[in-house]
Amino acid sequence: MASGAKLYLPLNYEPGPESPTFSTPAGGLPGTLFVQDAILRGTAPTTPGVYPISVTATVSGTGSGTTRFSLVVLPAFKAAHPGTGQVRLNDGGNCLETAGSAARIARCSARTQQKWDFVPGGGLSGAGQLKSGRKCLAIGSGSGNGAKAGIQSCSASARQQWTYAGSDHLRNAGTGLCLDIRGGATSGKQAVEWTCGSASGWVLPGAPVLAGVAGRCLNDPGASSTAGTHIEVSSCSSAAGQRWTSQANGTLTIAGKCLAVNGSSMLDEAAIVLARCSGKAPQKWLRGPNDELMNANSGRCLADPANSSVSGTRLIQDDCYSLPGEDWVIS
Numbered sequence: 001m002a003s004g005a006k007l008y009l010p011l012n013y014e015p016g017p018e019s020p021t022f023s024t025p026a027g028g029l030p031g032t033l034f035v036q037d038a039i040l041r042g043t044a045p046t047t048p049g050v051y052p053i054s055v056t057a058t059v060s061g062t063g064s065g066t067t068r069f070s071l072v073v074l075p076a077f078k079a080a081h082p083g084t085g086q087v088r089l090n091d092g093g094n095c096l097e098t099a100g101s102a103a104r105i106a107r108c109s110a111r112t113q114q115k116w117d118f119v120p121g122g123g124l125s126g127a128g129q130l131k132s133g134r135k136c137l138a139i140g141s142g143s144g145n146g147a148k149a150g151i152q153s154c155s156a157s158a159r160q161q162w163t164y165a166g167s168d169h170l171r172n173a174g175t176g177l178c179l180d181i182r183g184g185a186t187s188g189k190q191a192v193e194w195t196c197g198s199a200s201g202w203v204l205p206g207a208p209v210l211a212g213v214a215g216r217c218l219n220d221p222g223a224s225s226t227a228g229t230h231i232e233v234s235s236c237s238s239a240a241g242q243r244w245t246s247q248a249n250g251t252l253t254i255a256g257k258c259l260a261v262n263g264s265s266m267l268d269e270a271a272i273v274l275a276r277c278s279g280k281a282p283q284k285w286l287r288g289p290n291d292e293l294m295n296a297n298s299g300r301c302l303a304d305p306a307n308s309s310v311s312g313t314r315l316i317q318d319d320c321y322s323l324p325g326e327d328w329v330i331s
Helices: none
Strands: 006-010 021-023 034-036 039-043 049-059 063-073 083-085 094-099 102-107 116-120 128-132 135-139 149-153 162-164 170-172 178-180 192-194 209-211 216-219 232-235 252-254 257-261 272-275 285-287 293-295 301-303 316-318 328-330
Antiparallel strands (some): 006 039, 021 049, 034 039, 049 063, 094 102, 102 149, 116 128, 135 149, 162 170, 178 192, 209 216, 216 232, 252 257, 285 293, 293 301, 301 316
């Protein structure tokens, strides 16, 4: 959860003739958390980290039981070095561009109208704005299938927030529908929103993949294009080794290579490396419920071991625990 967020978590227990009383450790719970009426509530700590929670339920004359779990507080996922470049339609030859206040597609070129920044808004979902100069891509006053996409002065409106979702869809946070080009991809065609299951796929400019460990990003050391290079976590920067591209087939690419599990291993702690792109399962990454990146072959998650903040720490695959070192936002 986000730092300083409000928490409201019912504590389930086996019903009986008497209701238990709840107690917490003598030192209290982190943040302003407390238990009242069998509900854990209050405000999470403001400092990112993993906080142990312990709550004991007691029934007089019967006994007690204790539950223990961890509260994971994540930093804001803000991209100090956003991806800049073309937003490409998955047909390979057309790009999103501005045309006055409208948004349309045209053959990909070096035109400034096709230069976009994707800037995550800080949340775990990765929702953010697609900016062209000082304007933002938005769904205007319309709604529903066919509502037109355009550009307008940037604001806090949810209609300017886009999430890079599965199948490379761009989902609008305000309407829940996805950016689409209906019918043939004819140059000059207006971009609209449409039901996501049948909407177009898009490829965003190469950009950092932000870690749940504050200030850390997925890094290809030296911007290497050599298969077998070990991938690491490092301080976020504008370096070429952090310009990852999420492809329609579920791969993450950089320097012409794909992020992969070494040797197609199914085991915990297997190394994460660059590999020649094959489109096979060990190179495909599925988005988990808390923005984990889950390997399609092993079912294990891309992990920064021990949630390390040390630049140069090599990444592995591990069981999925939703810890900070397993949360990633493609920016």
